Amino acid sequence: MKTELLTVSKIFSENLFRIPDYQRGYSWEELHLSDFWSDIEQLVEGKSHYTGVITLELVPASVWEKWEDDAWIIQSRRYTPYYVVDGQQRLTTIAVLLQCVIEATAEPELNYTPIDTIKKKYIFDKKAGSMSRAYIFGYEKDNPSYEYLKTQIFCEQSAKHSTNEETIYTKNLKCAKKFFTEKLSKLDSNGLETIFTKVTQQLVFNAYEIAKEIDVFVAFETMNNRGKPLSALELLKNRLIYLAAQMHEIENGEGIMLRRLINEAWKTIYHNLGKNDKRPLTDDEFLRTHFALYYHLYISTDIPTDEDELRKFMARYSLVNDRTSAFLLGRLFTRKRIEEETSEKLPVINAQTLQQYAAHLKWSIETYFKLSTPELSDYTSNEKIVIERLGRLRGYDASPLLLAAFLLEKSSVKRLALITAFERCQFISTMRLGSSRMMYINRHINVEVIKFIKGKASCDDLISYYNNSVDEAIKEEALAESIFNWVKNGPGYYGWRSINYFLFEYELSLKEKSKSNRVKMDWDDFVKEDFQSDYVSVEHIYPQRAKSPYWTERFGKFNSTHKRLLRNSLGNLLALSIRKNSSLGNRPFPEKIGRDGETVGYRYGSYSENEVATCPNWGAVDIVDRGVRMLTFMEERWNFKIGDRNQKIKALGLAFLMQK
Numbered sequence: 001m002k003t004e005l006l007t008v009s010k011i012f013s014e015n016l017f018r019i020p021d022y023q024r025g026y027s028w029e030e031l032h033l034s035d036f037w038s039d040i041e042q043l044v045e046g047k048s049h050y051t052g053v054i055t056l057e058l059v060p061a062s063v064w065e066k067w068e069d070d071a072w073i074i075q076s077r078r079y080t081p082y083y084v085v086d087g088q089q090r091l092t093t094i095a096v097l098l099q100c101v102i103e104a105t106a107e108p109e110l111n112y113t114p115i116d117t118i119k120k121k122y123i124f125d126k127k128a129g130s131m132s133r134a135y136i137f138g139y140e141k142d143n144p145s146y147e148y149l150k151t152q153i154f155c156e157q158s159a160k161h162s163t164n165e166e167t168i169y170t171k172n173l174k175c176a177k178k179f180f181t182e183k184l185s186k187l188d189s190n191g192l193e194t195i196f197t198k199v200t201q202q203l204v205f206n207a208y209e210i211a212k213e214i215d216v217f218v219a220f221e222t223m224n225n226r227g228k229p230l231s232a233l234e235l236l237k238n239r240l241i242y243l244a245a246q247m248h249e250i251e252n253g254e255g256i257m258l259r260r261l262i263n264e265a266w267k268t269i270y271h272n273l274g275k276n277d278k279r280p281l282t283d284d285e286f287l288r289t290h291f292a293l294y295y296h297l298y299i300s301t302d303i304p305t306d307e308d309e310l311r312k313f314m315a316r317y318s319l320v321n322d323r324t325s326a327f328l329l330g331r332l333f334t335r336k337r338i339e340e341e342t343s344e345k346l347p348v349i350n351a352q353t354l355q356q357y358a359a360h361l362k363w364s365i366e367t368y369f370k371l372s373t374p375e376l377s378d379y380t381s382n383e384k385i386v387i388e389r390l391g392r393l394r395g396y397d398a399s400p401l402l403l404a405a406f407l408l409e410k411s412s413v414k415r416l417a418l419i420t421a422f423e424r425c426q427f428i429s430t431m432r433l434g435s436s437r438m439m440y441i442n443r444h445i446n447v448e449v450i451k452f453i454k455g456k457a458s459c460d461d462l463i464s465y466y467n468n469s470v471d472e473a474i475k476e477e478a479l480a481e482s483i484f485n486w487v488k489n490g491p492g493y494y495g496w497r498s499i500n501y502f503l504f505e506y507e508l509s510l511k512e513k514s515k516s517n518r519v520k521m522d523w524d525d526f527v528k529e530d531f532q533s534d535y536v537s538v539e540h541i542y543p544q545r546a547k548s549p550y551w552t553e554r555f556g557k558f559n560s561t562h563k564r565l566l567r568n569s570l571g572n573l574l575a576l577s578i579r580k581n582s583s584l585g586n587r588p589f590p591e592k593i594g595r596d597g598e599t600v601g602y603r604y605g606s607y608s609e610n611e612v613a614t615c616p617n618w619g620a621v622d623i624v625d626r627g628v629r630m631l632t633f634m635e636e637r638w639n640f641k642i643g644d645r646n647q648k649i650k651a652l653g654l655a656f657l658m659q660k
Contacts, residue, residue: 025169
């Protein structure tokens with residue numbers, strides 16, 4: 001193919017394009033689609049828009065001859081088959097847009113060209129007298145996007161049973177079709193013809209055919225770091241397939257099977273990462289978490305007993321873990337390590353190593369998904385409750401400890417005890433108690449967890465470690481004083497990073513006491529961030545802007561420091577079932593409660609709101625009483641002691657009230 005500027009019409013003339021298995025799927029999101037659509041809209045008649053470079057690799061005959069649906073068009077029509085090394089996001093977007101234009105056109109032709117002719121050029125061509133269809137643009141068959149593009153985007157029937165497996169990438173394809181369908185629905189026939197002309201005649205590319213002597217896998221890594229950067233997980237897939245191709249000793253079809261295993265692993269990974277629309281998971285976070293487990297199972301040496309050597313061991317691991325992708329791509333899975341040994345104590349890279357790693361990734365991602373979405377798991381009901389708590393507390397990407405516990409420990413009873421101890425430790429550490437000790441036991445991964453992964457410690461040992469460490473840390477503190485120290489000089493409990501988590505747990509405790517099955521608060525709505533709006537989900541009952549006479553009468557006697565402590569004290573913070581404008585929270589307390597016949601107000605809100613609505617008025621004493629109740633709940637829920645009522649008042653930051 002020549003290197004001059006080519007229109008889309010010329011690029012699609014008698015060529016077939018396939019996305020090879022080492023490529024990532026369709027990664028463009030609405031922001032990229034909007035930019036692309038804006039470029040098209042701004043194109044003026046007679047002008048061209050340079051859309052970038054497309055780099056192609058000629059598919060060898062030994063490969064395309066096995067393409068059952070496509071070999072005929074290559075042989076009889078002399079179509080040239082290409083792998084898309086660089087530029088697949090733009091080509092995919094163009095193919096989806098052209099399909100949407102075809103679907104939006106009510107007329108039998110477009111720009112004096114029959115619709116069937118347009119379909120044959122850009123979507124697929126049919127073999128006369130046969131069911132065989134050659135798709136002009138598509139994926140290799142072992143890619144889950146292959147069937148999805150054909151059936152859900154091009155709206156063609158599949159010859160095989162298909163469950164239309166969804167991944168992050170297929171969801172992006174779905175989003176692109178919806179985006180363009182909505183844009184085109186606003187255009188008349190002249191507008192559709194204009195879009196078709198702009199896309200096929202005015203978008204121009206440099207198209208390069210990559211030379212045979214260039215390593216296509218290395219070229220892919222280099223080229224695809226432009227535009228939307230490849231994630232480490234996407235780069236790693238390419239690297240493993242590259243290494244499989246480089247292992248010349250693999251014969252009798254083993255290399256093909258290894259490549260297929262890698263592809264299947266990544267299909268499973270991306271299916272699970274994007275399985276929950278409300279809570280999509282991060283691919284590089286999964287890779288990092290899995291690596292922490294895999295490293296200590298198969299790569300790291302035995303844990304040293306000497307203290308100095310142990311520090312070096314942990315420092316070395318910390319350095320490696322902080323640079324997970326650099327270690328995997330720069331030191332572990334490299335071509336050099338296939339051919340010669342290195343001084344590093346790393347496993348030999350061969351077919352078995354690649355198979356083991358890919359299989360372990362595939363095994364781990366299914367557990368990783370369950371830990372992020374426990375309601376869809378087969379774990380016990382109590383395990384689901386604690387896993388969900390940990391998700392609310394620290395995020396839904398599973399920690400190395402959680403992944404290790406649910407992959408390596410078979411007893412659900414022991415798993416429950418471990419994650420309960422872990423949640424307690426995580427929560428108490430956010431209160432800055434026993435700070436130095438708690439910082440160590442809450443590290444990304446520590447020696448005790450590594451011992452568990454390596455089979456040097458049991459689940460019971462780890463449970464005891466977490467419980468005993470927390471108990472010892474708490475004993476070292478005067479808790480009321482310690483809590484007071486971080487409350488008094490800052491934004492108080494309102495600035496506590498676990499305030500939403502605590503208020504939600506308190507809400508659930510009130511729901512349980514009410515013996516009602518009605519859920520009045522949704523966690524995802526409760527913590528939804530919208531910095532462009534003035535709506536809040538945590539309200540100051542005694543408001544931050546208390547200008548009403550109701551509030552000045554009750555709190556006017558306090559100085560500005562004491563008012564701040566009262567406003568931001570735990571008992572004055574209320575979890576709202578429905579987010580509302582912060583200005584509404586400035587009203588007098590009786591108005592906040594609500595009136596008969598109204599559907600707003602505390603009496604109609606969350607269980608926490610209902611509890612507050614039983615108070616006839618709201619003053620400093622009410623803030624103290626509710627705060628003490630909440631700290632008592634905290635003691636019972638997380639099994640530690642703050643002290644008596646006076647100690648709790650001090651922990652609330654309100655000791656000045658006792659002096660008065």
